Amino acid sequence: MKTRTIQLFLLLLCCFAFTACDSNKSKIEEKVKQFTEALKTKDVATIYDMYPNSKLTNHMTLTTNVAPGDLEVVKDEATGNYTANFKNARDQKLIFKVTGKDTYQIIDSYGFFDIEPMYSDLAVKTGVPLKKLSDQKLKELFKDDSPFLSFIKNKYGGLTELNLSYFDGVYTGNYNLNMVQIEQNIKNEGDFPVKGSDYDVIFSFSDEGGNCASSTKTMDGVDLAPGETFTFNFQLTGYTTAAYNHQLQWTVSFNQKGGGTMKDIMKKAKFTGNEYNEFLQQQSKNKSKAGKKSSKK
Numbered sequence: 195m196k197t198r199t200i201q202l203f204l205l206l207l208c209c210f211a212f213t214a215c216d217s218n219k220s221k222i223e224e225k226v227k228q229f230t231e232a233l234k235t236k237d238v239a240t241i242y243d244m245y246p247n248s249k250l251t252n253h254m255t256l257t258t259n260v261a262p263g264d265l266e267v268v269k270d271e272a273t274g275n276y277t278a279n280f281k282n283a284r285d286q287k288l289i290f291k292v293t294g295k296d297t298y299q300i301i302d303s304y305g306f307f308d309i310e311p312m313y314s315d316l317a318v319k320t321g322v323p324l325k326k327l328s329d330q331k332l333k334e335l336f337k338d339d340s341p342f343l344s345f346i347k348n349k350y351g352g353l354t355e356l357n358l359s360y361f362d363g364v365y366t367g368n369y370n371l372n373m374v375q376i377e378q379n380i381k382n383e384g385d386f387p388v389k390g391s392d393y394d395v396i397f398s399f400s401d402e403g404g405n406c407a408s409s410t411k412t413m414d415g416v417d418l419a420p421g422e423t424f425t426f427n428f429q430l431t432g433y434t435t436a437a438y439n440h441q442l443q444w445t446v447s448f449n450q451k452g453g454g455t456m457k458d459i460m461k462k463a464k465f466t467g468n469e470y471n472e473f474l475q476q477q478s479k480n481k482s483k484a485g486k487k488s489s490k491k
Contacts, residue, residue, distance in 0.1 A: 357384035
């Protein structure tokens, strides 16, 4: 008798749990409809209220496009969260957390953000598994100060540095007019074109005899194709005595104003498609080292 009573109690308990689970699922289906409608109407207040983590993204925007499909709500028994699978072409999903009685919040998603074209291209070229990573993980990946973007910049940033040289600088003095004519060649030694707007050319003049104070003159950069040279030609005042005594000297430096940006890297880097895996391996090594240091303490 006792055995049958226990069995009946367990059966009723299972029925109750099943009913409660179904109740959550149906309410989440209603929440899904509310959220997708908010996306279509661009109801930002409702979107952020239902999905707070959708705010503050770099290079990603919430989509208004929810592809048609059969909705299925599945509970994750381990976490208690519910996944709303849209079963559509984009394989879109919304992850809901139960925050109270009949209250739910979206904590993550799949396929609900559009990535800016350049960063989407970066993801494909570096082997980022876009469909396997949740939107929140992608959000962390593409933040301006993210470890992943820092990894890419450290790996390929050198390609964007200017490779300019200067040579064969000559001068002639016009002593009657107290001026010196300067001619100076520069060359693009790199494999990529250089834009003049990306750099300045700085001339630093000195008089070995000490009769004139040192000075600098800054010139705008010029566009240079790979291997191309350009000759700067200008007049310099105040150094005629140094020129007459063959004591005029100068150096040339280049002040880079552009370069090092992701746009520059995308133009010049030859990606292998394994960069994302390399990044994960580096992160794993860093965590391992950090663990060892803390254990020593």
